[in-house]
Structure formats: structure tokens, C-alpha cells
Amino acid sequence: MNDDIPQLSDYNESSLDAAFATLGEEVRGESASLQDVEAFRLRWLGRKQGRLKLISDAWLKSAPAEARKPLGMRFNQLKQQIETALAEAEAAPAARAVKAGIDITLPGAVRAPGIEHPLLKTMNQIVAVFHHLGYSTALGPQVESDFYNFEALNFPPNHPARDTQDTLVLAGQQAKPSRDRLLMRTHTSPVQIRSMIAQAPPIRIVVPGNVYRNEAEDATHLARFQQVEGLCVDTNITFSDLKGTLDHAMKELFGSSVKTRFFPSFFPFTEPSADMQISCIFCGGKGCRKCKESGWIELLGCGMVDPAVFASVTEARRKLNPADDAYNPARISGFAFGMGVERIAMMRYGVASVATFYSNDLRFLEQFA
Ligand code: DAH
Numbered sequence: 001m002n003d004d005i006p007q008l009s010d011y012n013e014s015s016l017d018a019a020f021a022t023l024g025e026e027v028r029g030e031s032a033s034l035q036d037v038e039a040f041r042l043r044w045l046g047r048k049q050g051r052l053k054l055i056s057d058a059w060l061k062s063a064p065a066e067a068r069k070p071l072g073m074r075f076n077q078l079k080q081q082i083e084t085a086l087a088e089a090e091a092a093p094a095a096r097a098v099k100a101g102i103d104i105t106l107p108g109a110v111r112a113p114g115i116e117h118p119l120l121k122t123m124n125q126i127v128a129v130f131h132h133l134g135y136s137t138a139l140g141p142q143v144e145s146d147f148y149n150f151e152a153l154n155f156p157p158n159h160p161a162r163d164t165q166d167t168l169v170l171a172g173q174q175a176k177p178s179r180d181r182l183l184m185r186t187h188t189s190p191v192q193i194r195s196m197i198a199q200a201p202p203i204r205i206v207v208p209g210n211v212y213r214n215e216a217e218d219a220t221h222l223a224r225f226q227q228v229e230g231l232c233v234d235t236n237i238t239f240s241d242l243k244g245t246l247d248h249a250m251k252e253l254f255g256s257s258v259k260t261r262f263f264p265s266f267f268p269f270t271e272p273s274a275d276m277q278i279s280c281i282f283c284g285g286k287g288c289r290k291c292k293e294s295g296w297i298e299l300l301g302c303g304m305v306d307p308a309v310f311a312s313v314t315e316a317r318r319k320l321n322p323a324d325d326a327y328n329p330a331r332i333s334g335f336a337f338g339m340g341v342e343r344i345a346m347m348r349y350g351v352a353s354v355a356t357f358y359s360n361d362l363r364f365l366e367q368f369a
Pocket of ligand 1: 186187188189229230267270300301302303335336337338339
């Protein structure tokens with residue numbers, strides 16, 4: 001670097017002016033197309049090897065005393081010119097980006113937004129249909145007591161109706177009274193009980209959530225799956241309200257040409273109980289392999305709330321208020337229903353095996369984006 005230190009021929013004003021004009025030009029030229037601000041700073045203002053320092057050392061050393069002042073003034077001016085050029089370069093966005101290690105000439109990194117899982121999407125859509133009818137969402141624990149999961153829903157201890165829901169029970173519960181024993185809830189119906197104990201009629205709720213059963217897993221069964229439960233209790237609620245509500249909900253979910261029909265069935269907590277079928281969404285009811293040539297697909301269980309359930313609720317509520325009569329079946333009635341989310345999602349998206357939803361295979365999931 002010492003090599004290119006310019007020589008000063010004389011210390012008179014005009015040769016000083018000429019020498020500094022050359023240096024000023026050099027600074028202007030370099031700062032006009034500045035790529036690396038830091039390198040420019042070091043080259044000119046570096047404390048030990050900076051050009052300004054080397055030149056002033058060289059020139060001041062041999063300067064006569066009377067030339068020191070004019071020399072110093074001109075060095076100060078040159079330094080100011082360099083600092084101004086640096087400040088301008090640093091204020092430019094390109095320079096700031098280079099300093100931060102970002103090349104702003106590259107295209108931006110596009111991050112794909114996340115999507116709802118198809119099961120969550122289906123659950124949200126089911127719940128939304130009922131929200132539009134004035135229902136609110138209620139939730140309950142997945143580790144439930146025998147009382148809420150079975151007894152209050154009119155499944156007495158050892159009753160064969162319990163066999164329809166092969167239950168995963170928690171270990172070490174034998175010492176407790178039957179109704180306090182903990183289990184993994186086998187359905188969302190216990191939230192009916194919890195909600196009625198907590199709140200007097202009118203009540204309109206939907207209950208989405210995980211449920212658990214000791215299933216042999218196959219293409220349509222998992223030991224953990226999801227349900228959406230519904231409960232409506234008010235004065236003058238009839239089976240017609242049940243049919244009208246569910247028929248409307250199915251048309252919202254599967255399209256306005258879908259038909260519903262109701263068959264007698266049995267659940268301990270509803271009387272009468274029904275299974276609801278919808279006209280096959282694949283063949284429109286003509287008969288195909290999906291509906292086993294029947295034209296109909298069974299979709300959910302439902303019924304009018306059994307007075308025995310209201311009696312359990314009343315018993316529990318009277319522990320808090322002995323005069324409670326909010327769920328007197330002489331004045332109120334209600335309907336309930338429960339459906340499986342996976343089954344509905346399988347139908348809507350044409351998925352053949354329920355395990356696909358839980359495989360976390362992006363090639364499957366990205367189709368729902
Ligand atoms: N809890 C039932 C089950 O998991 C489904 C069900 C049937 C829920 C009828 C209801 C109902 O609320 O009224 O098999």
C-alpha cells in the first residue's frame with residue numbers, strides 16, 4: 001500500500017491544491033459505485049494502514065513548519081468528504097442489506113401457510129352448521145368417570161348395553177365405588193350430563209372431541225376417534241324438531257339434494273332412539289358398492305332424551321339446590337344425537353382407510369390445502 005502513496009513535489013498552495021484535488025477525485029470515484037462500505041472505510045480511514053493516515057504521515061514528516069496549517073486544513077476537508085460519502089452509502093438500503101448478509105436481488109423465500117387437518121376441517125364444518133342454528137360448543141374431559149360416561153346416561157353397572165362400547169379403563173380404580181372409577185370416555189355423551197348439571201334449560205350445545213374404545217383396528221375403526229354430540233333441551237321439543245334439525249344439517253354438509261330417513265334403534269339414554277341414514281352421496285340413492293346397493297348410508301345415532309337421564313341430572317343438581325326442578329320431564333323435553341367425524345370425513349373426501357388421516361403423510365394432507 002505504501003507504493004501508491006502520492007508524492008508531493010512542493011508545499012506551496014497551488015501544488016497542495018492540485019494534490020488534494022486528485023485525492024478528492026479518487027474518493028468521489030470510489031464512493032460513486034460503492035459495493036463494500038466497510039472495505040472503503042478501512043481503505044481510507046483505517047487507523048494504522050488507512051490511506052489518509054499513511055499520506056498525512058508521509059507528507060507532514062517533511063513539511064516545513066509554515067506548511068503544517070494549510071496541510072492540516074486540507075486533510076480535515078478530505079476526511080470530511082470521506083465521512084460524508086460513508087454516511088450516504090450506509091443510509092442506502094442496498095448497503096444495509098449487504099451489511100446484514102442479505103442479498104436483496106434474490107427472490108423472496110415463500111413459506112406455504114399451514115392448513116386445517118381434514119378431520120379438524122370436517123369437525124369445524126359440522127360444528128359451524130349447528131352454531132348457525134344457535135347452538136354453542138361445550139367440551140368435557142377425555143378421562144371421565146363411570147358416572148358421567150355410563151351411569152347417568154342410564155347404563156346401569158353390569159348392564160349389557162355397556163358391551164357395545166368396549167371400554168379402556170384406568171388402572172388401579174377397583175377400590176373406588178363403581179361410579180367414581182375413571183375410564184377413557186367412549187363417547188361425547190357424558191358432556192350432555194355435565195352441561196345439564198351446570199345449566200338449566202333451554203340448552204343447545206354441540207360437543208366435538210376425542211373418544212376411545214378398545215377396538216380391533218381396521219379400515220374403518222380406530223381405538224381413538226372423534227365425535228360430535230348434540231343436545232337440545234327446551235319446552236315443547238319433539239321428534240319433529242330432531243328430524244328437521246338433522247335433515248337441515250345433512251343438507252348443509254352434503255348438499256341440498258341429500259335425503260334423510262330414521263330407523264328405530266336403541267340407546268340407553270334416548271327413548272325413542274333412532275339411527276339416521278342419508279341417501280347415498282355417491283350414487284344419489286340408485287344403489288352402488290359404497291351403499292351396498294341399498295341407496296342409503298347410516299350416519300348417526302339420535303333420539304329423544306330419556307326421562308331417566310333427566311332424573312340423574314335432577315339428582316345431581318339437588319345436591320347443590322334441593323328444590324331444583326329445572327329438568328322436570330313434565331315441562332321440558334329434548335333430543336340428542338351423536339356422529340363420528342372420521343366416518344363423515346371419509347365419505348366427503350373419498351378416503352378408503354381411516355388410518356390415512358393419522359399417518360401424517362404430507363402427500364395426503366397437501367391435497368386439502
Ligand atoms: N353416544 C352414542 C355412541 O357413541 C351415539 C349417540 C347415539 C349419541 C344417540 C346420542 C344419541 O346423543 O342420542 O354410540
